[in-house]
Amino acid sequence: MDLPQALRHHGDVDAEPGLLDFAVNVQGSGPPRWLRDRIAGVLDDLGRYPSAAHDRAAREAVAARHGRRPDEVLVLAGSAEGFALLPALRPRLAAVVHPGFTEPEAALRDAGVPVEQVLTDAADGHRLHPAAVPAAADLVVVGNPTNPTGVLHPADDVRALAAPGRVVLVDEAFADAVPGEPETLAGEPGPLVFRSLTKTWALAGLRAGYALGHPDLLARLARSRPPWPVSTPALEAVIACCEPVAVAQAREAAVELARLRAEQAAALAAVPGVTVLPGRAPYLLLRLPDGRGERVRADLREAGIAVRRGDTFPGLGPDHVRVAVRPAGAVERLVEALGAALGESGAGPRTESPPSCRKATFTQPRGVNVAFLQGGRA
Template structure:
């Protein structure tokens, strides 16, 4: 990190801070796997000792979860920690990095903290960008906040071109677990970042991991801080990644509700096609403020998507339980 750049880099706004309303501003599963509370409680008995280093049980669970060699897994305290580790080990002061827009604002922020320049590329065109002369390229799949999922063949072709140019590619798969699409974990030239926050409904746990091969993986392993994954996160995370029935049920519910909600809301909004557990809506005929405030009056918090670069008249809404989703539809349609 470049100390001289820190004072000029602002924080990035996020959703997920509602206390007394139904939370649609954060893309987090409202359900958690059965048995999580018991595992978390049992973990307390081991917090008086340092966690094992490296956390081989967690690494083994993550490797099985994405079907890679455990040697390629780097455990981290959440997906964002994986992103920071990847950017810290690939970007230097004065470099440039390709980042999608609109997309997760932390990509550009982390690049700027390194004293480098984030070069925005429309998220619909990121796989057509020229990676030459850039220190890094970032892809979010599915993209946040648009929900776009990229064709696997196109992703692999972009990674190959980038690898030939000497440019590592971060593939942020924070929401890929909500789909049955195949991960890029284990692909040479790619650093895959995974989060357990979203799919397993545990944002306060702070558990995730990166996957990288070859010299990229070695750099991440060497730079990773020891004991960077606390005992509750290690044990609960490993347990969650083995809950295949929960994952399958979540995928089915999210897909079914997302498609139904898109059909209903299309009466009043332009609804972006999505493969993620959220929908991006373009607001017409009224202000974004009016939509956000109407939802708030009904006890629902949605994301004002104007905080994302290039979006001017948009809101983003998560996919929750069916009854909650019906309440949101009524508020958005003002019925």
Template sequence: MTVVSAIWHGGDLDTAKRLFPDAPDPWLDLSTGINPIPYPLPDIPASAWQRLPGRAEEAGLLAAARRAYGVPADAGLIAAPGTQILIELLPALGRAGDRIAVVGPTYGEHVRTWRKAGHEVAEVQSLAEAGDARVLVLVNPNNPDGGIVAPGELDDVARRFAARGGLIIVDEAFADFEPGTSIVPTLPPSTLVLRSFGKTYGLAGLRLGFAVARGDLTARLAERLGPWAVPGPALVVGTTALADRGWRDAAARARAGDAERLDRLLAKIGRVIGGTSLFRLVETEQAADLFDRLGRHGIYVRRFQDQPLRLRFGLPAGEAAWSRLAAALAG
């Protein structure tokens, strides 16, 4: 098996505390792209903890997800304990000798998992550079720069891949709050889409994600997941939250406003070069010094191994957090 290097991820407060042992508590973690205002947890019956998840409960979750994401009636849909486990399983859809093209720079686990499985992986900067790759991987909106490929353009590329037996994988982890970006409602053939629950609903610890595709692709992934993939409490929370369109629409508007506010704050220390409603990306020559300064103030932001001039900022939660960030940046 090919050995690949570890990837820096957001949300790793153990690393933050090791880097800045004298930072004040509590930490303000802005290193993730998770909604800082979570969905209010519904009542979870004791039975959800005490027995194995039932088929009826899973069917209820999938029905709610199908409506929330606009999944076509003839497309397959499966739930998993987070999209990361689905990313780990994606190489099972490939074949020996496949060439994989990943549009980047992007979420590093996509390159890592295919290389770990022994595939030849090329990081390309656009769809046009995919060449003769059999599998094309795209994060849309992209993480960390928020770049978007319009569904119409992606549909054309997907159909060309399908005509020669290829496969397109679209990671839409941040699509919920970016209207008009999802390809799910018009799902073309030979296309598999990943959707993340935890980022949108601020409940990343719940570990819930989905895969959508036509044909047998989702069934093949489900077989590898095995039975009872999603725990009972996640079925209850996911079903309730996904059915609450009013909350999601209100959250989308509120987080878009927060992103604009964060842009105004970050413009004072660097150039805001992109992002989504849940995070912003800044480029500055002072990135390393800024990371250290914020860390000493107990504020953790996302840095990048291969882009040392860039930092990604998540959204603060509440006025106290906003004031703390503003003061640290001004200092």
């Protein structure tokens, strides 16, 4: 797979209908009932264009949630729209920290922006080293927690990326899925931060998120947007998910998700040949025995299970796979299928403990994690 094709590969391609879905990181098969009702409540407004007043209400809700001003908020049709807008910043050189979500680099390369990949090192726990970023880069993109490694970088390391004339974009798509949201910079004025609502609230089909940053920077980012870029239902979803009750419920969900993650990591580490890399996000990065990855993925698919291939992420190879956190019943199926695929030739159960960056030019189970947001426990 060549670089442009690899950068555009995402987990939804791996998760064909009918497969048990460990490839996509959305939690649950759909939003909780109360959120569905809020979105359905604006359907009668679809005959009118999204209003400036509705957008302002959404920005006010986000601002209150993060302790910002409304003019420091730009509501997006999902984080992916924000990445597509990055060329409007006219960077001379972009540095993208990898392994990481590939859409920012794809959007920048499509626009002809020079991109330098900064690869973190597995031997160092994929730790971020700010000094490894080229000094000439006037746009730096980093995920926190990083997708697919799940590594949560210390906020001070991310702050250290700041430099005169440089925009630092922190992709916090999964920050609300980590209990307490440690290391977030969403409430700070310096960096540009993207947030997504599609993961915790199962809104991938609606496209809802937002950017936080200085008003002048947001104005530059938005200058190439078409009129009415965010739909009325998405604006209402942003308001609903940023209200205090929803934020509190998401925090509870993150705690439950962390418990499920720990149990899943232990179960997978007990499969001979599977190495579970350390992380904090609602997914786990696995390394399979050398040369077995492609065959194992095929065997899992034959067993009705979809996992996210790792070789489309710069810095990873075909023996890496990413799996979303799922309930115990689904995990049992994955563990059984992995064991069968690897047979008795694995290297034994193993988990890695984090110990330099280098430069380089199923149908989803219903109610996963957010089930208790609907009134029950996962």
